[in-house]
Every structure is written in structure tokens, then in C-alpha cells.
Amino acid sequence: MNLLRKLLFPFAILYGLITSIRNFLFDKGILKSYSFDLPIIAVGNLSVGGTGKTPQIEYLIRLLSDKYKIATLSRGYKRQSEGFILADASSNAAILGDEPFQFYQKFKNIKVAVDANRKNGIEQLLSQSNKPEVILLDDAFQHRKVKAGFYILLTSYGDLYSDDFILPTGNLRESRSGAQRANIIIVTKCPTSLSLDAQNEVKKKLYLSKNQELYFTYIDYDDCIYSEDKKIKVGEIKSLDKVLIAGIAKPDPFFDYIKKENDICLSFPDHHNFTDKDILEIKNLAQNSLIITTEKDYVRLKGSLTSEQLFYIPIKSSFVSGSENFDKVILNYILNN
Incomplete structure (x- = not known):
């Protein structure tokens, strides 16, 4: 302390x-x-x-x-929106928050909603025609x-x-x-x-x-990393030069699982909103190397970095x-x- x-x-x-x-x-x-x-x-x-x-x-x-029939309800920490929002095809991490958007992208057969007022959020979910x-x-x-x-x-x-x-x-x-x-x-x-x-x-x-x-x-870390349309075994990229990015509370286990000695590790605050300056720094450091991040950060970085370079590694409990x-x-x- x-x-x-x-x-x-x-x-x-x-x-x-x-x-x-x-x-x-x-x-x-x-x-x-x-x-x-x-x-x-x-x-x-x-x-x-x-x-x-x-x-x-x-x-x-x-x-x-x-x-x-399952629904998740989160407050949507650091989202750039207010009130009750039910995820749909127009949603993104800025509207929902990174974690709810991750739920929405991974699990297509559930409802994903955000509302800081949980009582109102539940009432809104129960008012849906196909309620959870x-x-x-x-x-x-x-x-x-x-x-x-x-x-x-x-x-x-x-x-x-x-x-x-x-x-x-x-x-x-x-x-x-x-x-x-x-x-x-x-x-x-x-x-x-x-x-x-x-x-x-x-x-x-x-x-x-x-x-x-x-x-x-x-x-439990996955044994593959994933991009928008590709997956690679972790064992195949361990020896390659990489830039590792984590905007989570405790990033060391993520870095330790996938890095080699000379890899660049960039740590940002939890739920970090990546700025244009951050993206430019990442591009300059990476050049043509792989960029690997957490699943939570991927939903915020996707679209700002090329899909050929940007990968994430899923985890599960x-x-x-x-x-x-x-x-x-x-x-x-x-x-x-």
C-alpha cells in the first residue's frame, strides 16, 4: 500500500x-x-x-x-451512448461498450443490452416480443x-x-x-x-x-490467434517479432503467454479508448510485424489497423x-x- x-x-x-x-x-x-x-x-x-x-x-x-432464451445486461462501461440500447447490426464498441459488443459478436443466439439503470433495462428486455x-x-x-x-x-x-x-x-x-x-x-x-x-x-x-x-x-488461453478471416497456431508465431497490446486491468498473464524476449508490449488502462495518436504509435512500432491483442481490445482496434496484421487471442474460464x-x-x- x-x-x-x-x-x-x-x-x-x-x-x-x-x-x-x-x-x-x-x-x-x-x-x-x-x-x-x-x-x-x-x-x-x-x-x-x-x-x-x-x-x-x-x-x-x-x-x-x-x-x-438468454439476455445479458451490462451498464456498458465507457460507452459513448446513454439509456437502454439493445444490440443490433448497427451496434459497435463505442455504442455498447467493449465487453457487451464482444458478447454480441460471439453469441448470435442471445440478446445483448446495456443500461446503467438495471431495473429499466430488465423491464425493456421483458417488453420485447421475444423476451428472454x-x-x-x-x-x-x-x-x-x-x-x-x-x-x-x-x-x-x-x-x-x-x-x-x-x-x-x-x-x-x-x-x-x-x-x-x-x-x-x-x-x-x-x-x-x-x-x-x-x-x-x-x-x-x-x-x-x-x-x-x-x-x-x-x-484458459486458446491455442490459436484469430484475425477477421484467419487463424494461426500460437506455436507458429511464438518466435516471430510481434507487438502485443493490452488495455485490461492485469495484462501480465496475456503478455507472458504469447511473447518472446524482444517483443514490444504496450499496456494501456482498462477499457482504453484508442486515440489516433495511439494508433499511429502502434503502426510505427509494428511496421510489418504481427499485432496481437486481447479479445476485448480487438473490438475497439478492429478497423483502425489492417486485418492482415491485427489478431486477438480468445480466453475462457x-x-x-x-x-x-x-x-x-x-x-x-x-x-x-
Whole structure:
């Protein structure tokens, strides 16, 4: 923790008090939460950014979309639009935000919507002629005006909420006690061979209640990179000169997976909107080399760099163990609601 964050400790106490009072008012029904007559699954975290919400939402889409009519609802972080928008052929990353646009491009059989007002967003989705049967709320753990039927809380293996503190001293949006609202807690970005002893050590730190289940996942990188119309095996490009670009919260695993020693690695802030100056810098550095980026950044860079040069590598969330039980819990929740 740096000196400035330590100096801001009194503000963290004040912020924590405000969020605790807010949660108390919602818990007691003094502030109203709205429920809806269909299964709603909220995926979120206690900390700001970088816990792997997007691959977890995509896991749920893959699990459910062949069985139910699915919609995702996000706020559309950093989008250049307002209000409720339902994705269609005219949509892009600027209108929807990068992650919802990624959902829309990858999964053609679901509805993708954005609205900062989740209650209004759900009402708009349910007013559609072909309304969804299940709604996945993206990054909505603190959005308590809507009461989801099922909550999945994510926390990163290397940055557990139990080891963190409230903003601005730490990175928590609310007190650690907020984790008690979760039905399932998933520790993300784990080593692929995480031992049972290590899992039990984490479990002790998180102080789960009796009705909560704990799972561990890791980021699984594809073995190919993709452009608009081509794919290449990662093994074939490892030795080539490349420019690697990441506008995500924690880019090191992406760089480490695909880089060689002399590759150029450009790191930008999470959800970065690439400027003309950024694009020119990338072109000058790359010349004729491959440019490889994350899937989330690709939807914002596509069209600004040539399709012959620009590639991305997909990721997905995979379970260290227990995926069958996780699937069963989710499917049972939907079946019973």
C-alpha cells in the first residue's frame, strides 16, 4: 500500500460507513429492491476491475444458451451512448461498450443490452416480443435496486477481497461482509494445478457461510490467434517479432503467454479508448510485424489497423475442479425458478 493510500485512510472509513448504511437500508427494505418473475443471475465482485467477469459471463452463456432464451445486461462501461440500447447490426464498441459488443459478436443466439439503470433495462428486455427466459447481469453485485435470484461473486487468486481494504485505501467497493450476499464465490485466475491444500487455505481466509459454495477457476488461453478471416497456431508465431497490446486491468498473464524476449508490449488502462495518436504509435512500432491483442481490445482496434496484421487471442474460464457440480447448481436454480 503506497503512502498516498495510507493518508486517505480516513476517507476509506467514511466511504465504508456510507456503503454499510446503504446496504443496511436495502437489507431492511427501507430502500426498495425490485424483483422480477424470471431467473436473474448477477455476476460481480467487491473490488474494482480485473477479476474475470467477462469470461465467467461467457461460461454461463455457453452453459445456458442452448437450453434457454438468454439476455445479458451490462451498464456498458465507457460507452459513448446513454439509456437502454439493445444490440443490433448497427451496434459497435463505442455504442455498447467493449465487453457487451464482444458478447454480441460471439453469441448470435442471445440478446445483448446495456443500461446503467438495471431495473429499466430488465423491464425493456421483458417488453420485447421475444423476451428472454434468463437474464445475466454483468457487474451488478452492488446494484441493489434490482434483487437478482442468484449471485456469483468473483475474487482474484492473487488479490483476495479478504486481504483488501475499502477504497481509496484499498480496492474494495464495499465492506468484505458484502460477500455474504453471494450464493457462489469463485476464486479466479488461479494456477492451473492449484492443490487441495492451497484451496483450503484460501477457503479459510474467505470465511464462507454454510449455504455458500466455493469454486476455483483459471484463465484458459486458446491455442490459436484469430484475425477477421484467419487463424494461426500460437506455436507458429511464438518466435516471430510481434507487438502485443493490452488495455485490461492485469495484462501480465496475456503478455507472458504469447511473447518472446524482444517483443514490444504496450499496456494501456482498462477499457482504453484508442486515440489516433495511439494508433499511429502502434503502426510505427509494428511496421510489418504481427499485432496481437486481447479479445476485448480487438473490438475497439478492429478497423483502425489492417486485418492482415491485427489478431486477438480468445480466453475462457475453466474450473480447476467441480465444473459439473457448478453447472448442476446453476441449472437447478433456473429449473426451480
